[in-house]
Amino acid sequence: MDTLAAMRARRTAHRWQPTPVDDAVVERCLEAAHQAPCHKHTWPWRFTLVGPRARARVTALAIELKTGGRPVHDKQRAFLVSQFGNPGALVVVSQVVAEDAERAREDYAACACAIENMMLAATAQGLHAKWSTGGLTRHPEVRTLLALPDGEEVVGFVWLGEALELPSVSRPPVAEVTRSVP
Numbered sequence: 001m002d003t004l005a006a007m008r009a010r011r012t013a014h015r016w017q018p019t020p021v022d023d024a025v026v027e028r029c030l031e032a033a034h035q036a037p038c039h040k041h042t043w044p045w046r047f048t049l050v051g052p053r054a055r056a057r058v059t060a061l062a063i064e065l066k067t068g069g070r071p072v073h074d075k076q077r078a079f080l081v082s083q084f085g086n087p088g089a090l091v092v093v094s095q096v097v098a099e100d101a102e103r104a105r106e107d108y109a110a111c112a113c114a115i116e117n118m119m120l121a122a123t124a125q126g127l128h129a130k131w132s133t134g135g136l137t138r139h140p141e142v143r144t145l146l147a148l149p150d151g152e153e154v155v156g157f158v159w160l161g162e163a164l165e166l167p168s169v170s171r172p173p174v175a176e177v178t179r180s181v182p
């Protein structure tokens with residue numbers, strides 16, 4: 001798949017098949033992410049591969065957050081597992097946050113580029129991806145589970161795998177978001 005085709009084909013998946021993802025596929029996603037542009041060569045991204053034990057706890061926490069700890073019936077549990085338990089791989093991308101605000105801003109942008117590269121690499125290998133933020137990514141227990149060092153902040157969870165379904169997203173025509181100056 002060429003780059004333009006991968007960009008067009010990439011779509012965020014929200015529900016997933018329980019299909020495993022080969023380590024070699026994830027490795028190529030990480031290599032692609034690591035090729036992202038980075039002003040001042042600070043290489044601020046860190047990748048944490050979340051193994052099965054931590055994944056099980058992440059799924060349980062996600063269900064707890066979604067249900068407010070109330071009892072979950074089977075259908076609802078299956079739905080939530082398709083969102084959080086099924087994706088074949090989970091990579092957490094964190095940023096080493098610089099003290100200087102301008103540096104930190106540019107480093108965040110570099111991390112965002114790394115995530116997009118990772119998702120495009122997944123697409124190019126026939127998989128789907130999702131970048132998520134939100135309550136789960138900020139949960140204090142998640143920090144501990146991921147053994148995130150002080151000074152690092154989560155930029156996103158990147159879920160990789162085979163989608164169960166893909167939502168259609170309509171976006172404005174590019175002309176609507178483009179200006180020209182003479």
Ligand SMILES: Cc1cc2nc3c(=O)[nH]c(=O)nc-3n(C[C@H](O)[C@H](O)[C@H](O)COP(=O)(O)O)c2cc1C
Nearest residue numbers: 010011012013014130131132133134135155156169
């Ligand atoms: C910084 C960032 C954070 C995101 N966080 C979430 C999230 O927490 N939950 C979610 O469902 N989608 C999240 N997304 C994915 C967007 O919802 C998705 O990109 C958008 O719907 C457009 O769809 P597309 O990726 O298929 O083009 C996030 C995307 C970005 C760039």
